[in-house]
Amino acid sequence: MNNFRALGLIAGIAVAPLCTLSNAAAAAGYSADAAQSRLEFTGVQAGAEFKAVFHKFTAAVDFSADALATSHLDVQIDMSSEDSMDKDRDQTIKGPDVFDIAHNPSAHYVTKSITKTASGYSAVGALTLRGVTKDVPIDFQFTQTAAGAKLEGSAKLKRLDFGVGQGEWKSTEMVNDAVKVGFSLLLKPRT
């Protein structure tokens, strides 16, 4: 009898955390509609900004304003889809000294924590780029829409933290170290 009670207690303790989890608000699942989403970066070359986009990327988003602990953003980028609207520059960017897409065909960003800020949200996530993983903070806004949601935001990073720029491209004289990233994702509920 005592043994059974003890077992019941143990079972109760074991199940309790699971109950707490399922009782907490779960973040709603979305995925980005590729055709209507945009991921771009802005570099500075010889003192002038240039913009490039990634045509191919996937984004899985779990987000609820009241469940930030279980919310997260996961983006997978096809580096060969980089497009700066100039063939010559794209060839260099995809080449061994910059993105080295032959060895690093994709980049990955996944958030570790999301917090509410005055104007929206900020997150810290791990960015894996050119084989190097480092934390990169992002700021974003999340807006619920009739069909899903919209997630727009930006980040700043230093390309040389990830080894993006080898050989002569290590120099920041003609190409700045700082790069801005911008994204605008049209999210649809994940089925």
Added chain:
Amino acid sequence: MPIQASRPRYSAVAQAFHWIIAALIVTQFTLASMAEDLPLGMHKLALLARHKSFGMTILMLAVLRLAWRLFNRPPPLPAGMSGIERFLARATHGIFYVLLFAMPLTGWLMSSAKNYSVSWFGLFTWPNLVAPNERWFELLKSTHELLAAVLFTVAILHILAALKHHFWNKDDVLKRMLPFTKSEKRS
């Protein structure tokens, strides 16, 4: 002894415009030919960044020069020149003025079309004139190069004409554009 009336010379402002822009144009040809055959790299970017900064400087000077020129007539051509010589002189000077605008403008356009915005010595960035477009870039590049060839040819004619005036006609056409000289009536 009669005092020789001093012949009209180009003003200091006109001379400054002429020689500063001439020096910049020589620099532009040098930078462009150095960058032309290089692969895309730091060195090429650095040369072209300078080429663009100088080019936009020429454009700004061209605006000032044209404005100034509209209110300041150049000294008259020597009396002995024939009709065809006068026409050639006016035509070459006219072409120069057109090229002073056309060269930097086609350069600015081709940079815009290639999605390489033009910075002025890293201090500020000029707005893009057209959206990135590869075909437009190729067309503008050919135009820029063609105009450069025209400029080079007209510049050679201009220099030869100045030397001809000085050494053959022995008039003051060259000297009146030279700083630190006096234009006296030569026999």
